[in-house]
Amino acid sequence: MTTNGALGPLANHVGVRLVDWALSWLSKPRSDPQQSADAIYEREMARLTQLERIAASPQAAHVTLLAPMSEEATLDLPTTAETIEVLKKRLASELYQLQHDLLDGGRIAGKPCDCLVKHTELGLLPMAKELAGMTNEPVGHDIIAWAHQNLPRMTPQVIAGGEWDEWYRKEAVLQVREFRKRLLGTESASEVVPTGVWRKANDLAARIQTGEMTREQAVAALKEELKA
Numbered sequence: 328m329t330t331n332g333a334l335g336p337l338a339n340h341v342g343v344r345l346v347d348w349a350l351s352w353l354s355k356p357r358s359d360p361q362q363s364a365d366a367i368y369e370r371e372m373a374r375l376t377q378l379e380r381i382a383a384s385p386q387a388a389h390v391t392l393l394a395p396m397s398e399e400a401t402l403d404l405p406t407t408a409e410t411i412e413v414l415k416k417r418l419a420s421e422l423y424q425l426q427h428d429l430l431d432g433g434r435i436a437g438k439p440c441d442c443l444v445k446h447t448e449l450g451l452l453p454m455a456k457e458l459a460g461m462t463n464e465p466v467g468h469d470i471i472a473w474a475h476q477n478l479p480r481m482t483p484q485v486i487a488g489g490e491w492d493e494w495y496r497k498e499a500v501l502q503v504r505e506f507r508k509r510l511l512g513t514e515s516a517s518e519v520v521p522t523g524v525w526r527k528a529n530d531l532a533a534r535i536q537t538g539e540m541t542r543e544q545a546v547a548a549l550k551e552e553l554k555a
Contacts, residue, residue, distance in 0.1 A: 415510045433495055527548075
C-alpha cells in the first residue's frame with residue numbers, strides 16, 4: 328500500500344518517530360493477542376477496506392450523471408455516519424501535521440514559515456465547519472473557535488518575533504492533541520497514519536534489531552515511503 332502522497336509533507340517529521348515507535352513496540356511482550364502485529368494489521372486493513380469503498384462512491388455517483396442509470400442499477404452511497412467518520416479522520420490527520428509544525432515552532436530549517444497558517448486556515452477550518460454542520464458534537468465548533476482565536480499569532484511575522492515560541496511547543500501542542508483525542512477517542516498516531524506505513528515501520532524496526540540495517544538507514548527508507 329502506498330500513501331498516495333498524502334503524508335509527503337510529514338516525511339521529515341514522522342520518519343524518525345515511526346521507527347522509534349516501532350522499535351519500542353517490538354521490544355514489549357505481546358502475550359495478549361489483541362496487541363499482536365497481525366491482529367492490529369488485520370483490524371486496520373478491515374477499516375481501510377471500508378474507507379476505500381466509501382471513497383470510491385463519489386466517482387460512481389459522478390458516472391451516473393454522465394450516463395442514465397438503468398432501473399435495476401443501485402448506488403451504495405456512504406451514510407451520514409460513514410461520512411462523519413471519514414471527515415473526523417481527515418481532520419485528525421490535519422491536526423497531527425499541525426502538531427508537529429507547532430513542535431518545530433512554526434519554522435522550517437530554523438526559518439519562520441506559513442505552515443501554521445496554512446494548516447489552520449486551509450485545512451482545519453473548512454473541515455471543522457463541515458463537521459459542525461453534520462453532527463451535534465461540540466468538537467467541530469471548538470476547533471473553529473480555537474482556530475479563529477489563534478490564527479493571528481501563527482503568521483511568519485509573529486513567529487519571527489519569538490514571543491509565542493513557548494506557546495507553540497507546549498500549550499498549543501497539548502490543545503491540538505486534545506482535539507485529536509476528542510475526534511478519534513485516542514491520541515495514537517496509528518489512527519491518522521496509513522496501515523501500510525505502520526507495517527513498513529515495524530518491518531524496518533525488526534531489521535534494525537537483527538542488524539540488517541542501521542537506525543539511520545531505516546529512517547531514510549521510511550521517509551521515502553512517506554513521500555511515495
